[in-house]
Amino acid sequence: MDLSIIIVNYRTYDLTKQTINSVINKNHSFEYDIYVVDSASQDGSLEKLQNDFSQAIESGLIKFLASAENKGFAYANNLALKEVSSRYVLLLNSDTVVLDNCLEDCMDYMQDNPQIGALGCKVTLPDGTLDKACRRSFPDVSVSFYRLIGLSRLFPHSERFGKYNLCYLDEDGIYEIDCLVGAFMMVKSEAIKQIGLLDETFFMYGEDIDWCYRINKAGWQIMYYGPARIIHYKGSSSQKKKSKLIFEFYRAMYIFYNKHYKKNHSVITTGMTYLGIGLICSLKLILNLFKR
Template sequence: MIVSGKGRAPPRRFKMDLSIIIVNYRTYDLTKQTIKSVLDKDHPFIYEIVLVDNASDDGSLEKLKKDFSREEKDGRIRFIINTENKGFAHANNQALKETDSKYVLLLNSDTVIVDDCLERCMEYMEKDKKIGALGCKVLLPDGKLDKACRRSFPTVGVSFYRMTGLSKLFPKSERFGRYNLTYLDENETYDVECIVGAFMMVRSNTIEEVGLLDETFFMYGEDIDWCYRIKAANWKVVYYSDAQIIHYKGGSLNKKEKPKMIYEFYRAMYIFYNKHYRDSYSKTVTVITYLGIWGMYCLKRFINFFR
């Protein structure tokens, strides 16, 4: 959608209220649990689940299609089947291109929806038409907050405080605790710069304006980049504490793939810096940043090897 200087185009009519996009990759038990946490609730809105299988070769797709064959027939679940894994962003974009809902939810396959989370989030976004993306409170299985659910953009300064450990030493400092906003009350609701892709509810009108996920990112960083573009288009990004999910973090990764995921994590930092910050800093700062990113990558691989 092209936006003129006179303001945003008027909202269009949609077939559904919410499309929930879940990407499965060899995580049968977790994905099934996620889907059931949605289906087991009586939602007062029209929704669908779009399950994208990223070329799983462990039989998980076949089992999921069997488990939810009734829901597939009645239209509550649609399957998109890939023969090649081109990454998380690519898989979500496939589903996004086929949805016709007022809101879209990116939902990780290792999460569980708690109570009326979805209804609460949609109602909150309905009250404020300026909200482009909303994230809820994301809890780990032990009940602690998944700190990634509310963040600042990884500027050079913010990243430096995190890499040097200053953010952990002074979590209540507004200066040093900016990476995960640890100085803010997790039980309050407020505008943030970034939310996590494990649960990201986005207004479709916003997506039409800012575009799809950047497929240059394979698995990490695409959510931060999306939030950056959403904020740049003058939409709000909100952390909403009155709705919750449980995130079985890391459950969707197996041990053999961990080295690749470590690489993709730091590669995402490199891509994001080049895309949004490189032109704003001197060549010296850029070189130092590159050394920091790939130095941390090497250190992480070294530690992971001995584990």
């Protein structure tokens, strides 16, 4: 098998069906299969998807895995990663649409450049604007500080202050970056065998950055491939639990810092980092309550 595509479903029947169709309704030049992992949706979406794609299940094109409980994005993807045996793996969000020859172009580029461990395409929102999370720098202390205090928003095209989302780079270009977004991440299986599965300490944010960090440290390149594109209906699957999402976003910052940066910084820097994360998280949660 050339490519295994992993899609996590959590109460997103319509979106997941749309994502699957955006893949299987195209004629691909490579062999692939799809793993759909249901994170204990308990809303009937798993059963409806299995019924909709019964023929694809019979042919072996689509395999469904059901988790007994929702333990997060990393955990769900790992269930499938333990089953795949393909040369490449694609993590694909259930709220995306794959366009044109996106998969072929990404596969061809990775095969032509064997030093690439992970590759991401251009991810756009429904209005056509770039989903800025699709190309990022590692959130070290300075990069995170500029983001937390808002300088990255005030000066997005500054190579110093806008480094987090790399807004000063051509969104249609091809270049090496630090990390991709888990909505579309094509990874070489050889790299996965070397660095291991996703870290399940992260619930639904940060696991993609952590994976890229480990892939990069293992000596593999991480590439942004702008000519290929998907649409990301970002947030469509999680609007009802926004406070939970805010908490998990900043919790992921804390986990990532502890895992990769804490040992290289003083107690004072670590304390200031914890304080900054805690204050911003608290402020965001309070503002969210007023909005609701």
